[in-house]
Amino acid sequence: MKTENRCSVRVYSSRRFDFRGRPCSKKATIQREGIWYCSIHDPITVEEKRRHRNEQWDKEYQEKLRIRKREQLEHAYCEGLTDEELIKGRAK
Numbered sequence: 001m002k003t004e005n006r007c008s009v010r011v012y013s014s015r016r017f018d019f020r021g022r023p024c025s026k027k028a029t030i031q032r033e034g035i036w037y038c039s040i041h042d043p044i045t046v047e048e049k050r051r052h053r054n055e056q057w058d059k060e061y062q063e064k065l066r067i068r069k070r071e072q073l074e075h076a077y078c079e080g081l082t083d084e085e086l087i088k089g090r091a092k
């Protein structure tokens with residue numbers, strides 16, 4: 001009888017003192033360098049997800065940076081003008 005391979009990754013709960021964790025209970029679907037992994041813990045999948053997440057964070061960071069620079073420019077441009085002057089300038 002063929003023995004079913006189990007995922008070799010240890011998983012940890014969010015409980016505070018869960019230092020030991022427990023083995024992943026999922027059935028292994030892929031073997032990488034002699035070690036079995038389930039579809040969730042496949043190192044290639046994990047790495048792709050990590051990269052994608054980092055790209056998303058980087059995009060969000062760049063957008064925040066762009067907005068901050070824009071605000072600084074606007075602030076510098078409007079410095080010394082009264083509200084009325086700003087409104088008049090916009091109406092041109």
Ligand SMILES: [Zn+2]
Binds near residue numbers: 007026
């Ligand atoms: Zn797993």
